[in-house]
Amino acid sequence: MSWPKAIIFDLDGTLVDSLPxxxxxxxxxxxxxxEERHSIDVVRTLIGKGVENLVQRAFAGRGVDLTGPALTDRVAEYLSLYEPRATRDTRLFPYVSEVVxxxxxxxxxxxxxxxxPTDxxxxxxxxxxxAGPIRAVVGGDHGPPRKPNPDLLFxxxxxxxxxxDSAVMIGDSASDVDAAKAAGMPVVAVEYGYTSVPVRDLGADVVIRDFSELPSALSFLRGARGCVA
Structure with missing residues (x-):
């Protein structure tokens, strides 16, 4: 097996369009x-740093400062609403199934x-x-600090x-790119994901328009490392 031995994907905004x-x-x-709900475009910019951050920032955007037990309670309530519907309108992004x-x-x-969360x-x-091709799923409740800390990647x-050194990260946000860089891992960013920063400003090694370009991106990275195909 030529480099990379492993490919690690982010989930929301990378493999699945879970925004709805x-x-x-x-x-x-x-x-x-x-409180009034936010527009879907605003919520797009809130995704990527974990559920607690998502809920806290959503309420902060309505002038409500959530901390401590109040934040813990709202997060639990959000999850009780979200998890039963997590696959209702969520879909794989184009070419993900075939390329994976x-x-x-x-x-x-x-x-x-x-x-x-992992479950x-x-x-x-x-x-x-x-579930067949993907052998490991590590969520934000796994134990180590969440991305952009590199520990979940480790x-x-x-x-x-x-x-x-044998792995590549594929993601869509600053959290993904920063975690990969901190881990010393090359990173490919997708153009279509959830980020408040233009994806080409995130500092990824390669940016792709969709998953059909991922094999070419991996070939580029392989060549850049001087690996034999």
Whole structure:
């Protein structure tokens, strides 16, 4: 197996377009507390740093400062609304299924590293037919600090049985790019994801328009490292 031995994917905004279901559940919890829901475009910019950050920033945008037990309670309430509907309107992004199957067929070890809770992430991976090729799913509640801290990437690589020098990260946000850089791991960013910063300003090694370009991006990175195909 040529480099990379392992490919680690973010979930929301990279493999799946989960924005509609996140937006709906977040809007419902806001409305339950008398606050107006945010537009879907605003919620797009809130995704990527974990559920606690998502809920806290959503309420802060309505002038409500959530900390301590109040934040813990709102997060639990949000999850109780979101998790049952997590696959209602969520869909795989174009070419994800085909390219993931191809990469697994070539012998790459595939994993998911997300700030989303692990159980719902595993359920989503299974729902969209990716549980076979994807061998490890590490969520934000796994134990180490969430991305952009690199520890979740280290944990995912360990579960896949590889070192970070044998892996590549595929993501859509600053959290993904910064975590990969901190881990010493090359990173490919997708153009279509959830980020408040233009994706080409994130500092990824390669930016792709969609998953059909991922094999070429990996070939580029392989060549840049002087690896033999």
């Amino acid at each position: 279901d996140i937006w709906d559940a977040l809007g419902e919890i806001l409305e339950q507390y008398g 199957a191809m990469l697994a067929g070539e012998g790459h070890l595939l994993g998911v590293c997300t700030n989303k 719902v992430s595993r359920a989503m991976v299974a729902e969209y037919g990716l 944990a995912t690589a360990t579960l896949l049985g590889v070192g970070v």
